[in-house]
Every structure is written in C-alpha cells, then in structure tokens.
Amino acid sequence: MRIDAHQHFWHFDPEKYSWISDKKIQKDFLPSDIKPLLKNANFEGTILVQADQSEEETQFLLNLAAENDFVKGVIGWVDLNSEEIEASLARFSEKLFKGVRHTVYDEKGEFMTDPAFQSGVSKLANFDLIYEILVFPYQLPGALALAEKFPEQKFVLDHLAKPDFSKAPSEQWKQDIQKLAANKNVFCKISGLLSETGKDWNPSDFSPFLDVVVKSFGMERLMFGSDWPVSLSGGSYEEIVKIVEDYFSIYSEEDLKKVMGITAGDFYKIS
Incomplete structure (x- = not known):
C-alpha cells in the first residue's frame, strides 16, 4: 500500500488561513483536486491533516474523509x-x-512543557490517538521534553522540524533530531520539503537532511508526506514524489515501500 501521509484540504478564507501567503494556493483545495494526482503516482490513500486551529475544521475534514475512501485518516x-x-x-x-x-507559528517551544498542555496530551493514549509534532528547529528541545515525558504516546515529527533547506544542516538541528529520534515512540515524516524552500531548488539540496533522518530514525520510522497543496509553492506533486523516490532508490525496494506507505499504514492503523 502506498500512502501519502500528509496533505490538506480547505475552503480558503483569508482570515482563517492568514498563514497562507503564496497567492498560488490562496484558493479552495478539495478531494477532486488531489484524486488524479494520487492515481498518477499510484497512491492508494492519504492522511488528511489540519490547517486551522478549530474544531469546526476538524469536523469538516472528518466529513470529507467519510465521503472519500482514499482518505484513510x-x-x-x-x-x-x-x-x-x-x-x-x-x-x-x-x-x-x-x-x-497543534500549529506553533507564533509560539515558543515552552508550550509543550506547560502542565495544562501536557495534561491534554496525557489523554490521547486513552483514545489511541497520535500527536503530530509541528515545530521549528529552535522548538525541538520542547518536543524532546514532551516525547520523554510520555514514552508510551505515539508521536510523529512533521516536516523534519522545518529546517532551512537552502543551507547545510546546522549542527544544532542534527543533534536535536538525533536526541528526538532516540525515543522509539517518535516517528518522522519526510514532508514539507518543497513547502520550506524557494523556487530555485535542486534535489541534492535535500539529501544532507534526509541523510540525517535516515541515520537517526532508521527505515522503520520514516514515512513520505507531500504536504500538498502547501508544497505547490515550491513545485508540483510529481516533483515532490520524485525527490523522495530518487533519494531512496539507492536503498532496497523493501525500504522504499516502507517509506512510501507500509510504515504509515502500520502507524495510522490503516486496514
């Protein structure tokens, strides 16, 4: 099974989605827009991820998932x-x-160590729910504290923690990724590559970062996510799939299958 473990839908509203600055994606994106892209790339399903901090959007996404069987979670x-x-x-x-x-664009990493927030996270396991970690590199210490606080909770790091792909990986980012990955309850999405870079990118720009997460997490805890349609700011759906598949072409076919769907299927309990 091939799974795109990270994509979004929205009815664009400039106030609700004020973080969307690229005019290219300041419009509606719905199931009919991604369905042909998934078919062409041989994906059987996706994981749909929030883009607005409201329970109204959560219900909207669940409604779309119920109506579209390719949305697996x-x-x-x-x-x-x-x-x-x-x-x-x-x-x-x-x-x-x-x-x-929980999106953290305007917050410091300390929110993850706040007792009230941690109390909420402590309830997730009772419902067999995952917590997805969306942070910037400077917030990784807070993510590490959270993962260590709840060793039985399933976590997944989104977008490699949003490093600057236009430069070489910083030593601090490398160290923090390695520390986070030392917690076996934390997985990592290879997502957000084109969302976090400019238009003038080269596939080789991403290799040093992928080298770090492969070494840190191993093949058993990595999964592909397109971050579509945010990724359209940097390139096409086909381009983001090709970047990842080309990078992993030096590994075994079984490893590639894990990254492109098997791990996500197990992690999200997709039948």
Missing part, C-alpha cells in the same frame, strides 16, 4: 489546554480520527 485539532479535552476527544472518537496536531 484525519489528524485534527482540539484544544489540548481545555479542561473539557476528554469530552472533545470523545466527540470526535471514530475510526477515521487518528490524532491531533
């Missing part, structure tokens, strides 16, 4: 700081609801 948003967190998780508790993500 939804990572939504709930307020993990809320005293009503268990009620929220119970309300969304269904087969397609796989986990929770």
